[in-house]
Amino acid sequence: MKQTTQAADLMAAVKEAHNQGHSIGLVPTMGALHEGHISLIERAIKENDLVVVSLFVNPIQFNNKEDLEKYPRTLEADLALIASLPGSEKVTAFAPTVEEMYPDGEPKETYRFGPVEEVMEGPRRPGHFSGVAVVVRRLFDLSQPTRAYFGEKDYQQIAVIRALLEQIKYPIELVPCPIVRADDGLALSSRNMRLSPEARAIAPTINATLEQAAEMAEYEEVDDVKEWVLDTLASFHEVNPQPNGLRFEPEYFEIVDARTLQPIADWNEAGDLGAVGCIAVWLDGVRLIDIVKF
Numbered sequence: 001m002k003q004t005t006q007a008a009d010l011m012a013a014v015k016e017a018h019n020q021g022h023s024i025g026l027v028p029t030m031g032a033l034h035e036g037h038i039s040l041i042e043r044a045i046k047e048n049d050l051v052v053v054s055l056f057v058n059p060i061q062f063n064n065k066e067d068l069e070k071y072p073r074t075l076e077a078d079l080a081l082i083a084s085l086p087g088s089e090k091v092t093a094f095a096p097t098v099e100e101m102y103p104d105g106e107p108k109e110t111y112r113f114g115p116v117e118e119v120m121e122g123p124r125r126p127g128h129f130s131g132v133a134v135v136v137r138r139l140f141d142l143s144q145p146t147r148a149y150f151g152e153k154d155y156q157q158i159a160v161i162r163a164l165l166e167q168i169k170y171p172i173e174l175v176p177c178p179i180v181r182a183d184d185g186l187a188l189s190s191r192n193m194r195l196s197p198e199a200r201a202i203a204p205t206i207n208a209t210l211e212q213a214a215e216m217a218e219y220e221e222v223d224d225v226k227e228w229v230l231d232t233l234a235s236f237h238e239v240n241p242q243p244n245g246l247r248f249e250p251e252y253f254e255i256v257d258a259r260t261l262q263p264i265a266d267w268n269e270a271g272d273l274g275a276v277g278c279i280a281v282w283l284d285g286v287r288l289i290d291i292v293k294f
């Protein structure tokens with residue numbers, strides 16, 4: 001594995017790969033790597049000659065200062081983990097400073113993606129997807145990848161990146177990768193590190209509820225499934241009393257067309273990719289997201 005904090009080093013590695021006709025896989029991350037990231041890196045190693053793993057906590061995609069400050073930073077452990085993977089000699093790990101990433105100061109450009117960003121995370125995190133698009137485009141420019149790998153836990157982010165690629169017309173293959181879960185079903189996330197042991201113990205209820213919702217979808221209407229999921233999580237602490245006032249506070253649960261991300265009112269409205277349920281839930285001061293495919 002090679003590692004650098006310098007855009008110029010990365011560009012030199014990319015130039016050399018292009019000169020040799022090599023394919024390049026990009027795995028953008030904000031570090032605090034877990035098995036979910038590792039699955040993306042392993043797939044990228046399998047499918048490409050050079051793999052660029054970026055590790056950069058992108059300040060302009062955080063609309064909440066506290067969330068940015070609390071975001072886990074574990075660079076040394078992340079680099080050791082990547083270096084331990086079979087095939088890691090193909091990897092260039094790029095961990096720039098904010099100044100290296102944004103040498104002209106905070107970027108002025110903004111992106112709009114229309115309906116795909118006007119639901120769920122979009123209105124609740126103003127500027128978030130534009131901030132993601134700015135950094136991802138910069139990473140595309142620096143690493144000129146053949147393929148870019150993103151996890152499906154951030155389902156809406158994938159739709160936004162698809163829209164970004166349509167806007168900027170870069171010939172990059174977008175590779176969505178399945179969620180990796182802990183043995184008890186909790187979707188792996190860097191934010192899980194911030195859960196207390198008591199919260200971590202009940203957090204798998206989110207996935208368990210979504211799995212039950214998928215079964216209900218066989219015979220219940222969309223609105224009834226939505227209401228059941230929200231009620232089940234919101235009333236969990238009443239049925240199962242928790243220490244320290246611990247409770248689930250669902251922010252939203254939407255059942256949407258898996259391509260357009262527009263809410264559906266009837267299962268028949270879902271198009272070629274089917275329907276997907278997307279949830280954001282607060283637990284123990286941590287915002288967790290997850291999805292279920294119907």
Ligand code: PAF
Pocket residue numbers: 028029030056058061132135136154157
């Ligand atoms: O999904 C993430 O970790 C981030 O949004 C990304 C894609 C690395 C951009 O900062």
